Amino acid sequence: xxxxxxxxxxxxxxxxxxxxxxxxxxxxxxxxxxxxxxxxxxxxxxxxxxxxxxxxxxxxxxxxxxxxxxxxxxxxxxxxxxxxxxxxxxxxxxxxxxxxxxxxxxxxxxxxxxxxxxxxxxxxxxxxxxxxxxx
Amino acid sequence: xxxxxxxxxxxxxxxxxxxxxxxxxxxxxxxxxxxxxxxxxxxxxxxxxxxxxxxxxxxxxxxxxxxxxxxxxxxxxxxxxxxxxxxxxxxxxxxxxxxxxxxxxxxxxxxxxxxxxxxxxxxxxxxxxxxxxxxxxxxxxxxxxxxxx
Numbered sequence: 489x490x491x492x493x494x495x496x497x498x499x500x501x502x503x504x505x506x507x508x509x510x511x512x513x514x515x516x517x518x519x520x521x522x523x524x525x526x527x528x529x530x531x532x533x534x535x536x537x538x539x540x541x542x543x544x545x546x547x548x549x550x551x552x553x554x555x556x557x558x559x560x561x562x563x564x565x566x567x568x569x570x571x572x573x574x575x576x577x578x579x580x581x582x583x584x585x586x587x588x589x590x591x592x593x594x595x596x597x598x599x600x601x602x603x604x605x606x607x608x609x610x611x612x613x614x615x616x617x618x619x620x621x622x623x
Numbered sequence: 624x625x626x627x628x629x630x631x632x633x634x635x636x637x638x639x640x641x642x643x644x645x646x647x648x649x650x651x652x653x654x655x656x657x658x659x660x661x662x663x664x665x666x667x668x669x670x671x672x673x674x675x676x677x678x679x680x681x682x683x684x685x686x687x688x689x690x691x692x693x694x695x696x697x698x699x700x701x702x703x704x705x706x707x708x709x710x711x712x713x714x715x716x717x718x719x720x721x722x723x724x725x726x727x728x729x730x731x732x733x734x735x736x737x738x739x740x741x742x743x744x745x746x747x748x749x750x751x752x753x754x755x756x757x758x759x760x761x762x763x764x765x766x767x768x769x770x771x772x
Contacts, residue, residue, distance in 0.1 A: 500654060507652075514645075514652035516677025540699050541674055545653030548670035557659035560710060563670040564703035564758075614670070 495554045499578040500546070503538060503571060511542040538571035543601045543610040550579040551599055555616040561594070562615040569609045576604040586618065593618040625738040625763055627726050629689035634721040637684040639676060639746070641668055643713040649675070668711045670704055673757050676719060676744065686723050690740045692763045700739070701760040707753055717746045717754070724758070735765025 508522045517539060520527040528536045544565040552560060571577065584596040599612040643665070649672050650660035660666050682688075711717065725741040739762050746755040 511652045514649045515674050517674070541671060541702065542653070544671050544702060545649070545669065549650075549653045549655040549657070552659070552670060553655070553657055557657055557667050557669070558709045560670050560706060562703065562705045564701065565671075566701045567699055 494583065495550070495581055497578050497580045498550050499576065501576075503573060503575045503577060505536060505573055508536060508538050508542065508573075511539055511545065515539070515541060515545075517541065535573055537573075538575075540565075540567040540610065543567070543571060543577070544612065546577065547579055547599045547601050547610060547612045551581060551597065551612070551614050551616075554581060555595065555597070555614075556619060559617040559619065560614060561617060563612060564614070565610050565612040567610050569603065569607050571603065571609050575609075577609065578602045584613070624691070625726065625728075625740070626689065626691040627728075629686070629691070629723045629740075630726050632686035632689040632723045634684040634686045635681065636718050636720045637676075637680055639673075639679040639717045639719050641672075641711045641713050641715040641717065645675060646672060646713055665712050665714060667709065668713075670710070671702070673704055673711070673744075673746065673755060674702075676757070680719070680721070684719070685721055685742075687721075687740070687742055687761075689723060690726060692738065692740065692761070696764045696766065697761050698764060699759070700762045701758075703756075703758040705756045705758075707755070711746070711754055715754075716749055718748075718751075719744055719746050731765055733765075737765065738763040 512518055522536050522539050579601050581597050581599045584598050586595055595616050595618045597614050600608050601610045603609050646660055646666045646668055721744040724743040727739050729737045731737045742759045744757040748754050
């Protein structure tokens with residue numbers, strides 16, 4: 489595997505309630521647990537927490553910047569830990585394997601979205617068609 | 624108590640139009656600056672964009688309720704999107720059909736049964752070609768989520 493195939497980690501500005509709401513509006517998941525303080529406290533949480541699918545989306549942003557938006561063929565994400573307001577998230581990625589299937593060169597990668605505590609909030613596994621320079 | 628007989632339940636097919644403005648909104652909400660989403664006249668959909676079925680799927684289109692889970696104890700465990708070619712682009716009119724693909728019970732690490740439900744949604748284009756598949760895995764835990772917080 490070539491060295492340029494490994495991207496720099498992407499550390500973001502702290503997560504805000506506005507980020508959660510903006511994602512909820514974009515995705516259509518309006519569960520109040522992610523934006524309503526009163527509702528969240530009644531459910532036993534200290535505050536609203538992020539939407540897992542937002543972390544999935546951030547990993548998708550990171551992965552397609554790396555390997556190309558048109559090239560993705562599979563994206564699977566597992567949710568591991570909640571993300572809270574003011575969390576600082578970092579996305580990282582690594583190549584798992586290069587291979588050829590049905591004559592098409594593919595790359596499998598593994599991606600983590602990590603909180604400032606070091607805990608992994610979400611892990612994703614993605615498959616991309618390899619660009620010429622990555623095949 | 625979950626209904627394991629729900630496997631095979633199919634929802635009504637529903638339409639989903641892939642829209643340029645929605646792609647732009649979704650890309651910005653996921654902190655993307657990728658020109659493939661923001662600058663093209665016909666942008667491609669981001670990897671998890673098809674979650675916008677939230678706006679299109681009627682209640683008759685989702686077989687989820689057949690699993691009879693207790694919503695207070697259900698967590699989103701995994702989500703997958705597969706594309707059988709390049710991902711959908713703006714302007715495509717998709718037909719979407721959801722089904723309960725699988726249900727199974729596992730012993731939880733902290734005791735109690737975990738009931739997993741796998742719901743698959745197939746997305747076909749106007750020619751009937753399968754272009755994408757979403758697979759959602761939900762899990763009903765033994766206790767309400769807040770008790771684990």
